[in-house]
Amino acid sequence: SFTMTDKQNIQKSVKIAAGAVVCVESEIRGDVTIGPRTVVHPKARIIAEAGPIVIGEGNLIEEQALIINSYPENITPDSEGVEPKTMTIGINNVFEVGCVSQALKIGDNNVIESKADVGRNVILTSGCIIGAFCQVNTCEVIPDNTVLYGSGCLRRVQTERPQPQTLQLDFLMKILPNYHHLKKTVKASQNPS
Amino acid sequence: METLCPCWVGEHPAEPKPDRVIYLVRGEKKTRSPLSQLYFCRYCSELRSLECVSHEVDSHYCPSCLENMPSAEAKLKKNRCANCFDCPCCMHTLSTRATNIPAPMPDDPTKTTMKKAYYLACGFCRWTSRDVGMADKSVASGGWQEPENPHTQRINKLIEYYQQLAQRERQERDRKKMARRRQCMPMAFSQHTIHVVEKYGLGTRLQRQRAGAPLSSLAGLTLKEGEDQKEIIIEPAQALDEVEPLPEDCYTRPINLPEVTTLRQRLLQPDFQPSGASQLHPKHKHLLMKRSLRCRKCEHNLSKPEFNPTSIKFKIQLVAVSYIPEVRIMSIPNLRYMKESQVLLTLTNPVENLTHVTLVACEEGDPEDVNSTAKVMVPTKELVLAGKDAAADYDELAEPQDFQDDPDVVAFRKSNKIGFFIKVVPQKEGDTDVLVSFKIRHDFRNLAAPIRPNEEAGDATTEAIWLTHHVELSLGPLAP
Numbered sequence: 001s002f003t004m005t006d007k008q009n010i011q012k013s014v015k016i017a018a019g020a021v022v023c024v025e026s027e028i029r030g031d032v033t034i035g036p037r038t039v040v041h042p043k044a045r046i047i048a049e050a051g052p053i054v055i056g057e058g059n060l061i062e063e064q065a066l067i068i069n070s071y072p073e074n075i076t077p078d079s080e081g082v083e084p085k086t087m088t089i090g091i092n093n094v095f096e097v098g099c100v101s102q103a104l105k106i107g108d109n110n111v112i113e114s115k116a117d118v119g120r121n122v123i124l125t126s127g128c129i130i131g132a133f134c135q136v137n138t139c140e141v142i143p144d145n146t147v148l149y150g151s152g153c154l155r156r157v158q159t160e161r162p163q164p165q166t167l168q169l170d171f172l173m174k175i176l177p178n179y180h181h182l183k184k185t186v187k188a189s190q191n192p193s
Numbered sequence: 194m195e196t197l198c199p200c201w202v203g204e205h206p207a208e209p210k211p212d213r214v215i216y217l218v219r220g221e222k223k224t225r226s227p228l229s230q231l232y233f234c235r236y237c238s239e240l241r242s243l244e245c246v247s248h249e250v251d252s253h254y255c256p257s258c259l260e261n262m263p264s265a266e267a268k269l270k271k272n273r274c275a276n277c278f279d280c281p282c283c284m285h286t287l288s289t290r291a292t293n294i295p296a297p298m299p300d301d302p303t304k305t306t307m308k309k310a311y312y313l314a315c316g317f318c319r320w321t322s323r324d325v326g327m328a329d330k331s332v333a334s335g336g337w338q339e340p341e342n343p344h345t346q347r348i349n350k351l352i353e354y355y356q357q358l359a360q361r362e363r364q365e366r367d368r369k370k371m372a373r374r375r376q377c378m379p380m381a382f383s384q385h386t387i388h389v390v391e392k393y394g395l396g397t398r399l400q401r402q403r404a405g406a407p408l409s410s411l412a413g414l415t416l417k418e419g420e421d422q423k424e425i426i427i428e429p430a431q432a433l434d435e436v437e438p439l440p441e442d443c444y445t446r447p448i449n450l451p452e453v454t455t456l457r458q459r460l461l462q463p464d465f466q467p468s469g470a471s472q473l474h475p476k477h478k479h480l481l482m483k484r485s486l487r488c489r490k491c492e493h494n495l496s497k498p499e500f501n502p503t504s505i506k507f508k509i510q511l512v513a514v515s516y517i518p519e520v521r522i523m524s525i526p527n528l529r530y531m532k533e534s535q536v537l538l539t540l541t542n543p544v545e546n547l548t549h550v551t552l553v554a555c556e557e558g559d560p561e562d563v564n565s566t567a568k569v570m571v572p573t574k575e576l577v578l579a580g581k582d583a584a585a586d587y588d589e590l591a592e593p594q595d596f597q598d599d600p601d602v603v604a605f606r607k608s609n610k611i612g613f614f615i616k617v618v619p620q621k622e623g624d625t626d627v628l629v630s631f632k633i634r635h636d637f638r639n640l641a642a643p644i645r646p647n648e649e650a651g652d653a654t655t656e657a658i659w660l661t662h663h664v665e666l667s668l669g670p671l672a673p
Contacts, residue, residue: 129319146451149283149318156282156470157451159324 016185021173023180026061030069035059035091039172042180044095051084056091056108060165060172065095065112068102072120092164096132109161127161214520216513217561217663220245225665231513232495234488235639238660240513241488246495251483254502257286261502262480273477276334280315281325281458281473287313289333313337313475325474340474342464354425485509515543518550518578518635520664523612527672528567530622535614536668542578542609546638550576552615553632553661561663562630569629570616572602581609619671630665 014028019036022028026040030048034040035057043063046053050071061067069087090108095101099112102120109127112118116130119137124130128142131149142148145158176182215225217240224242232241253267254260255274262270278287289311296308310329313322322337323329330336342348440446452470459466467473486496497509523537542548552571555562577596596606604612619627636657 131317147319154283154318155451156318156320158319158321160321162319 014183014186016183018185020185021176022183023176024183025180026183028183037169037173039169039176041065041176048087050082051086053087053089055089056093058092058164058166058169059089059095060093060169061095062097064098066100067095068100069104070102070120090126094162094165099130109164111162127158129158129162213522213667215665215667216240216517217665218242218245223561228513228517228519232486233511233513233516234491234493234495235511235516236491236493237488238637238639238658240517240662241495243486245489246486247489248484248486251485251498252500252502253480253482255478256481257478259502261500267480270477272480274480275477277478278313278337278475279461279478280318280320281462281475282320282470283315283318284457284461285315285317286478287315287322287475290314291333292329294329311336322475325471327474337475339476340465344464350425350427354427357425516637517660517662518542518548518633520633520666522666522668525668528617528619528627528668528670529672530619533570533616533618536617536666537604537612537614538666539610539612540576540578542581544638545580545582547580548578549636550578551634552576553634555630555632555663564628564665565630566621566625566628567617567619567668569618569631571631572599572613572615574599574602576603576611576613578611579606579609617668622671624670626670627668628665629668630663632661633664634659634661636660 013031015033016022017034017036017038020034020038020040022034022038022040023042023044025042026044026046028034028040028046031052032046032048033052033054034046035055037057038055038059038061040046040061041063044061045064045066045068046055046061047066047068047070049069051069053067053069055061055067067087067089069085071082085104087104089106090110092109093106094111096112096114096116098115100117101112103118103122103124104120105123107124107126107128110124111129113130113132113134115133117135117137118124118130119135121139122136123141125142125144127145129147129149130136131147131153134148134150134153136142136148136153143157145161147156147158148154149156214227216228216231218224218226218231219239220242222244224244226242230243232243232246233239234241250264253262253264253272255262255277257277258274260274260276262274279285280287290313291309291311293307294310295305297303297305308331310331311333312327312329314320327337454468454470454473458470458473459468462473462476465472465474483498483500483502485494485498487494494509495511496507498504499506499508519541521539521541523539525536526534528534540550554569554571555565579596598606598611602613604614606612615629615631617627617629621627637660638657
């Protein structure tokens with residue numbers, strides 16, 4: 001028979017769609033959904049503390065990247081009235097090595113370069129590129145096709161969005177299974193009403 | 194002198210910084226710099242700083258493709274590389290990327306084949322040449338052109354006119370000089386030294402002091418003998434009464450901030466100075482140059498780099514650290530007003546032979562001692578420094594030389610370095626740094642001078658001369 005704790009456990013587990021390549025050395029905690037054709041490198045960390053994370057298709061999450069849905073600083077985990085917010089990540093995004101992303105809403109075709117730090121109140125739309133080591137902790141929506149670069153986080157607008165890394169994804173999906181064990185595909189369970 | 198920002202809160206750092214110990218250079222202008230930034234002319238046996246040597250351009254090279262360029266060619270190309278471009282947005286080097294585009298085959302227009310198209314892209318700010326509307330080129334290099342300056346013709350004409358004027362002025366000056374000096378050129382007018390800065394960049398060679406001879410210049414503007422000097426006439430610039438009015442929506446139109454260029458981006462393109470980012474075209478990369486330094490008194494080279502841009506070595510490198518013993522601060526105790534404290538300094542011997550060093554405190558009323566804020570007592574005995582032995586690290590069986598150091602003076606000794614104590618009594622209260630100065634006198638063997646054969650056969654050692662340097666040490670602030 002189905003107990004309440006069983007249901008909660010199932011909901012809080014990691015759901016990996018078929019076609020996604022998730023290395024077993026990556027750390028995925030909490031309620032995380034990973035779409036097809038997404039590659040998660042070893043030592044990447046996806047942590048859903050304060051709410052679920054939904055990751056779309058075709059994303060590339062490299063080593064030591066940290067995608068974390070954490071509690072805001074002034075709220076303790078046990079306080080009441082805290083609604084779990086879902087972090088949504090769209091398709092064809094790239095999280096380069098060592099980046100930290102806490103943004104609740106990320107659109108499509110974005111690139112977060114190495115060691116960049118994106119805060120919780122930032123919303124990335126489409127085609128945005130956060131340059132290497134740029135720390136973005138403002139409270140704003142970054143418009144389409146914006147590039148942030150340099151130590152002062154200068155900005156400029158591109159005329160075209162960055163290309164989706166299809167070649168790289170195909171290569172990785174072929175090669176990674178040769179060297180790493182992969183996490184098993186878990187279908188998203190249907191919620192019994 | 195260092196000033197800390199008023200928002201900086203914390204303890205003062207304890208690590209010695211490079212400009213804590215400075216040496217005085219007795220040139221035309223008395224400069225004080227750390228020994229690492231000074232040169233030593235071993236022909237004059239004096240310290241030289243960057244301000245009392247003459248700087249000469251050795252060669253030009255591009256920092257990204259490392260291509261060497263002779264000076265004449267560099268001038269023609271306005272000191273820019275032919276192959277490399279700078280990003281107009283972030284000033285990094287642009288790289289050429291290729292994409293495959295379908296293009297109709299030349300033989301059969303109905304079929305398409307993949308052809309390579311090249312565009313420029315910046316790896317840092319992701320600027321591409323397509324952002325400005327530059328079409329992709331079919332060749333990897335050489336296809337990119339900078340836009341023409343609409344005023345080029347007028348500028349060239351003006352330059353020609355003024356160059357002719359400068360030439361005429363110089364000929365006049367030469368004629369006057371030759372009339373005064375009938376004898377041969379004095380020593381100072383050697384072929385190498387640049388004494389006369391020529392106007393309008395005609396060239397950097399000194400003019401030959403022969404009456405009537407054509408003046409040679411690097412840009413090839415030599416007048417051949419017998420050629421008539423063409424009079425160049427320019428029209429004077431005309432001032433206009435009417436100026437283009439501002440657009441009507443100048444105050445009401447909302448600003449598109451990403452489109453506005455920064456001052457730096459704008460001024461790096463002085464021809465156009467575009468205000469919109471969509472008009473920023475890439476410019477060719479600026480060349481860098483290697484320079485050689487020359488002592489102004491004896492005209493010997495102090496520093497001459499290798500010609501090859503990929504090599505960082507020097508053909509001639511007469512830097513002060515390889516000739517003069519270097520004083521470094523090792524540890525500073527808490528300094529208190531009018532209380533004597535011991536400061537530990539180290540002295541390193543850069544040459545291979547034994548060096549004797551004497552320290553002398555500055556006398557009262559010494560004109561070189563202007564900055565000191567504390568009294569200093571230096572060791573009175575002569576300090577002996579062992580020569581620098583390159584194999585000392587590997588030779589464990591070597592017997593340590595016995596120097597019989599006074600333990601009150603010499604704290605430790607390690608191959609060519611000794612640590613010694615000085616006593617400091619700060620004389621000024623307040624926030625200023627404690628500054629002490631003293632003279633350091635050491636023997637220097639000039640290996641550059643020719644060995645004169647002595648009357649006693651077999652004695653071929655070079656004579657030692659004694660050099661004195663004025664050293665100032667900044668010991669940081671008084672303890673709180």
